[in-house]
Amino acid sequence: MPTTTSILSDLHHELRGSGPAVLFISGASGDAGHFARAAALLADEFATVAYDRRGCSRSARLGAGEMMQIAAQADDAAALIDELGLAPAIVFGNSGGGDIALELLARHPQVVRGAIVHEPALIALAGEPEEGDHELQPIFELAAVDPRRAMEAFLRLNITDAAFEALDPQLRERMLGSGAHLFSNELAAFAGYVPDADRLRVNRVPVRMLVSRNGAPQLIRATQRFAEQLGLAVEPISGSHAPYLQQPEAFAEELRPILRRL
Numbered sequence: 001m002p003t004t005t006s007i008l009s010d011l012h013h014e015l016r017g018s019g020p021a022v023l024f025i026s027g028a029s030g031d032a033g034h035f036a037r038a039a040a041l042l043a044d045e046f047a048t049v050a051y052d053r054r055g056c057s058r059s060a061r062l063g064a065g066e067m068m069q070i071a072a073q074a075d076d077a078a079a080l081i082d083e084l085g086l087a088p089a090i091v092f093g094n095s096g097g098g099d100i101a102l103e104l105l106a107r108h109p110q111v112v113r114g115a116i117v118h119e120p121a122l123i124a125l126a127g128e129p130e131e132g133d134h135e136l137q138p139i140f141e142l143a144a145v146d147p148r149r150a151m152e153a154f155l156r157l158n159i160t161d162a163a164f165e166a167l168d169p170q171l172r173e174r175m176l177g178s179g180a181h182l183f184s185n186e187l188a189a190f191a192g193y194v195p196d197a198d199r200l201r202v203n204r205v206p207v208r209m210l211v212s213r214n215g216a217p218q219l220i221r222a223t224q225r226f227a228e229q230l231g232l233a234v235e236p237i238s239g240s241h242a243p244y245l246q247q248p249e250a251f252a253e254e255l256r257p258i259l260r261r262l
Contacts, residue, residue: 012058015052017043021086022259025077027121030056033171034076055181057174068186070193073100088113090262096121102195109203114262118210119241120224121190133218143183145196151179157186163246185209197229206262209234216241
């Protein structure tokens with residue numbers, strides 16, 4: 001069973017297992033439940049930590065009118081690793097969580113032993129929309145009048161209808177409830193974020209860049225472009241843009257050997 005400590009108690013976090021530490025950082029909805037099944041499977045070999053990002057789900061809310069900042073989210077991740085006594089930890093970040101993982105690496109390399117970044121939301125590097133890209137504009141337009149329905153459409157686009165219906169009901173409800181926060185307070189930060197490639201190269205912390213075979217085309221392009229800046233190869237894994245939700249067992253087993261090598 002996961003445990004939640006009193007450390008950094010304004011952030012809901014779930015600690016499982018023992019061994020080399022792995023911190024999971026989620027993107028849209030920012031909920032620890034994204035990784036619950038995969039983290040439990042990996043806890044036989046690793047100390048896994050998942051958490052609700054600040055402003056999301058069961059963690060402390062942002063102040064009135066406050067916009068999410070990638071740097072502040074990275075500072076939260078560093079504080080959680082440090083205060084749990086898990087430094088240096090391996091960090092896995094997906095989508096917007098990948099942006100936060102890259103910023104964590106740039107700002108606090110001392111708490112990270114290696115990073116796995118999967119289809120980060122580097123929208124600014126994706127370029128103009130291309131044929132085959134996910135059609136997001138109707139979702140953004142819907143968000144202005146019904147953020148809950150827009151969040152459902154966004155999730156179904158990224159994890160398939162079947163995976164959405166199979167979600168734990170409590171997790172699904174939290175994710176849908178986060179729609180207003182995502183579209184009003186977080187999306188602009190993700191859309192404008194460009195990592196500091198020079199700082200990442202200087203820090204020399206190992207980074208693995210992953211994309212899914214059926215992932216988000218525009219984010220796959222952005223991942224490839226940023227990996228080229230770092231002189232890294234992009235590695236494929238199976239599943240969708242959120243494989244830990246679509247197929248957590250397969251995701252955990254594909255991630256395990258990568259974690260071992262870091």
